[in-house]
Every structure is written in C-alpha cells, then in structure tokens.
Amino acid sequence: MSNPRHLSRILAPLARNILGKKSPLFGKLVLNWHDIVGSEIAKITVPSDLKFSKSKKISNTAILYISTDSASAVELSYKTIFLMEKLNAFLGYQAITDIKIIHNSEALLKHQEKQKKNKKCHKRHEITAEDATRIQEKTSNIEDDALKEALEKLGQAISCEKEKK
Numbered sequence: 001m002s003n004p005r006h007l008s009r010i011l012a013p014l015a016r017n018i019l020g021k022k023s024p025l026f027g028k029l030v031l032n033w034h035d036i037v038g039s040e041i042a043k044i045t046v047p048s049d050l051k052f053s054k055s056k057k058i059s060n061t062a063i064l065y066i067s068t069d070s071a072s073a074v075e076l077s078y079k080t081i082f083l084m085e086k087l088n089a090f091l092g093y094q095a096i097t098d099i100k101i102i103h104n105s106e107a108l109l110k111h112q113e114k115q116k117k118n119k120k121c122h123k124r125h126e127i128t129a130e131d132a133t134r135i136q137e138k139t140s141n142i143e144d145d146a147l148k149e150a151l152e153k154l155g156q157a158i159s160c161e162k163e164k165k
Contacts, residue, residue, distance in 0.1 A: 061096075
C-alpha cells in the first residue's frame with residue numbers, strides 16, 4: 001500500500017492545470033459563486049476574471065470582472081457595493097476593491113448551458129438514500145464542520161456522476 005499523502009499536494013497541481021495563471025482565490029470564488037451571491041444574481045452573472053493590484057502599497061487587493069447580459073448590467077451596477085461586501089465577507093478580508101461589469105452574453109449563455117447539464121448533480125435529494133446514508137456514515141467522525149460539509153458535497157457529486165454513467 002502506498003504512503004498517505006496530503007490531499008492539498010494532490011489537488012494543487014490539478015488546480016493549477018485547470019485555473020492556469022488565475023489565482024486559487026478566483027477558483028474559490030467560481031466554485032462558491034452561487035452560495036456567495038445568491039441564486040438570483042448567480043443566474044444572470046458569471047465571474048470572468050480577478051486581477052490583482054501590481055502596487056506594493058495595496059497588495060492582495062483585486063478587481064473582479066463579472067460577465068452578464070446587457071439587460072442585467074444596469075441592475076447589477078447598482079448592486080456592486082452589496083456584492084463586494086458579500087464577496088469580502090466570504091473571503092475573510094477586503095480582497096475585492098472594485099467590480100467591473102462586462103457585457104458578454106456568450107460567456108453567460110455558456111455558463112447557463114453548463115449549469116443546466118449539471119443541474120441534477122447540484123441537488124442534494126437527487127442521490128439515492130443508500131448513497132446519502134453511506135456519505136453521512138463516512139463523514140460522521142469529522143469534527144471540522146467546513147471540511148465535513150465539503151466532503152459531503154464531494155461525495156454527493158461523485159455519487160451523482162456514477163448515476164449518470
């Protein structure tokens with residue numbers, strides 16, 4: 001049997017391959033976008049880019065670029081301060097200093113199509129009761145609530161993928 005390795009050592013190279021030059025912080029925002037901004041805003045937006053300041057005086061601050069359609073852009077522009085507060089609360093510090101809205105219907109349509117394809121897997125109740133019980137049993141001894149929740153979601157996604165095949 002092989003030696004146990006930290007999950008972070010395995011996932012970090014995978015994340016680098018997927019995100020390319022984008023920061024892990026951007027990946028965190030994309031993965032949790034629906035939970036951070038809420039379903040209404042998540043339906044009409046998709047995070048496109050996160051550009052960090054090059055100034056040494058204000059390091060670790062960034063501008064978030066959000067794609068949306070032209071019809072939603074005006075409404076969204078009134079909510080940028082609210083969105084920044086929610087995003088920074090999620091991240092735990094004042095990382096996002098500005099939000100730029102990009103009129104890009106194509107990116108939004110691609111995102112919505114992908115959401116529709118994967119919609120079944122995002123619903124908790126779509127997995128079998130047997131799988132749900134097995135996931136709960138496997139994660140019942142985990143004390144860290146955030147880790148437990150993340151592993152439960154991972155188990156549900158894996159279970160859902162198995163059902164698709």
